[in-house]
Amino acid sequence: MNNDSNSVLIHKNQEAVWHAITNDENISKWYAPGSKWNIPKLKVGEKAIFVLMPSAHNNLKDNESIPMSFTIQEVIPNEKFSYSSDSDNLVFTFEIYPEPEGTRVSINMDGFELSLANLKAFSEGRELPYT
Template identity: 55%
Template sequence: MDNEDRSIYIDADPETVWHALTNEDNFSAWYAPGSVWRIPELEAGCKALFTLMPSEHNQLEEGEHVDMSFTITEVVPYSRFSYMADEDELHFIFDVRSENAGSRVTVNMDGFGLSLENLKAFAEGRELPNV
C-alpha cells in the first residue's frame, strides 16, 4: 500500500458518514465485513482494536484471525478521523467534507478502493458490494 490519496463521493451528509467511520459496529459492518473493530473511546491517544477474519479478500484460512492494535491520533468531529497501526506505525487518515448535497471522503492510502465502495454503500443505505 502506498501513500496516494483515494477519495469517493457519498450521497449522505457528513454526520452519517462520520458515524459510519467512527462507530465500531458501523465500521465493522463495511470495513472487511465479518471482521470486528473495537473503539472503546473515540479520543486521540486511545486504542482501537481490529480483528481480521478470513474472507475472499485475504489469505487467512478458516479458524485463523489477525489481531491488530491502533492508536487514535486525531478526532475532529464530522471532519477527520485518524489512527496509527501500533505494529508498523502506518498512519491512516480519513477526511470528510461536504460536497454538493453529500460528502467527499478521502483516505491517505491507495488500496482502499473496495473499502471505500463499501463505505459509500453503507452510508447510502445500500447493500455492500464487497463482502
C-alpha cells in the same frame, strides 16, 4: 479535495458519514465485513482493536484471525479521523468534506477502493458490493 481512487462521494450528510467511519459497530459492517472493530473511546491516545477474519479478499484460513492494535491520533468531529498501527506506525487518515451532492471521504492510502465502495453503499443504505 481529492477526486482520485482514494476518495468517494457519498450521498449523505457529514454527520452520517462520520458515524459510519467512527462507530465500531458501523465500521465493522463495511470495512472487511466479518471482521470486528472495537473502538472503546473516540479520543486521541486511546486504543482501537481490529480483528481481521478470513474472507475472499485475504489468505486467512477458516479458523485464523489477525488482531491488530491502533492508536487514535486525531479526532475532528465530522471532518477528520486518524489512527496509527501500533505494529508499524502507519497512519491512516480519513478526511470528510462537504460537497453539493453529499460528502466526500478521502483516505491517505492506496488500496482502499473496495473499502470506500463498501463505505458508500453502507452509508447510502445499499447492499455492500464487496463482502
